[in-house]
Amino acid sequence: MRDFQNGVTRRRWLKTLGAAGAALAAGQILDDSEAAGQESSAPQSAPEFTGPGANPYWTSVGQFATYPQKAPLILLTDRPVQLETPRHYFLSTVTPNDAFFVRWHLQTIPNAVDLKEWRLHVEGNIERPLALSFSELASRFKSVSIAAVNQCSGNSRSRLQPRVAGGQWGNGAMGNAAWTGVKLRDILDAAGVKSGSVQVQFEGLDRGLGPKGYGSNRFMKSLDLTNTVIDECVVAYAMNDEPLPMLNGFPARLIVPGYFATYWLKSLSFIRVLDAPDDNFWMKGAYRIPDTPRGNTTPDEMKSGKVPTVPIARMPVRSFLISPDGSTKIPAGFPVRLRGIAFSGYGGIKKVEVSLDNGVNWSEAQFGPDAGAYSFRTWWLNWTPRTAGRYQIAVRATDARGNGQPDEGVWNPGGYLWNKIEHQEIVVGEST
């Protein structure tokens, strides 16, 4: 004990001498910001843009911004609003409502909804048109809950090479929530779909200033009535047991489990049964992927005009390391728990594997609780790095269908379907 105290005293004394020496060497009295600060690392701001190379950061580089009902999120655009979720929120299965990413297409988006006036209209090729109030929606039908991942079609668009125009998302245009509401099928049955119907179209309260008939005027999406996903769709009025934030689609939004978020209409107000395929811009002109393996193509092939396209649909399998995120140096011998998430639009996750040597050897990770086939699945792997070095961690998942993740990125003009194996450098320092 005595020795220890002496040691401390001695060290303190050494330090005082050292500081004084440093000040002398610098030819000045200790100045708060400069003296002995050769290795000083004042925090730097992220750059204002990236490119023409791939965005090297986990999320996009925008500033944090505050919005109503939201925690500070990463700002992509302010009119219409597009906000990205920071990485650390993905440590848990459920993404909090106030951190959930935001993406609107048109500038006139709802600030307020009067539930005295608001109705969910069911119209088109049906026997009985409906206009459901919020309380009717919640009371007239059986309520169901499902955990499902909502991921923007363009999530990770900033990774593509060459870069493509559009929302320059990093990996944070995704989220998982427990959605509670009513089965779309129950609503359609109540309205009575007439024979000869082919699609069901969805429209929210967002409006654009573009001319009528253009995509800049209305945002609408449709699903084939023969698509089995129709039976899994939910018109959700609750998100993680709370009302939906206005920016995430209050009072109700469509949940299309396994499908990209483009179909998950926010502030859903019109369900329209069609007797002919929807040819509006958002079906015929946008959110289409090359009808090729992995939706992959090249700029030259696109220019040839011979690449057939189909509407985007299910999300390919993805997995992410969330912690550690590379921002903290880890002492050798420190027991690290690698933690992350995985999901697939093709059903549950069968396996998550982690490589500590840049993809040479792989170890199988342990799973957290199972919240359902369309939910985030958390995973973890214990790892005690014994020696200092720069470790290249890689993560890959295999889904219930046996789909894995590729080593190569994808390219298509929309910047969709990115699901390349993620890599993260972890720096381990010496500890003695």
Add this chain to the structure above:
Amino acid sequence: MQSTRLRKRKWYLLALLAASALAARGLYADFRAGYYTPGGPGTIQQALPTIASTDASYDAGQYPIYYPELAAGDGKDEVENNCELCHSPRYITMQPVMSAQAWADEVNKMRKTFGASIPDDTAEKIIRYLGTHYTPETRKR
């Protein structure tokens, strides 16, 4: 007794040596403390909690605009008077740096695909502005 004093003197010598070595590096051997810096990436203010009414209106309030600084130059007025009708200029500053041709394609997409009614000569000015300030070679911020 004497050996203890000698040992002490040895310690002082060692300490002085160590101190000068440290001084040369300008660093502490075991830890560094007490350095602060002004600025950095900055702060954002908390929003004041709002009080809702008990009627059927569910109001999130207005959405804030965070207006970016566009590069000064010919064509900036045309961007402000046309592009910004439908969207914020952050749709420009958010993009990766792109070739002048890619910017021309974007402006033409806004006109043809999205129906933006921008006259030919104005569109040319906008294309020239974007191709002048937002390419890999020219973008400053």
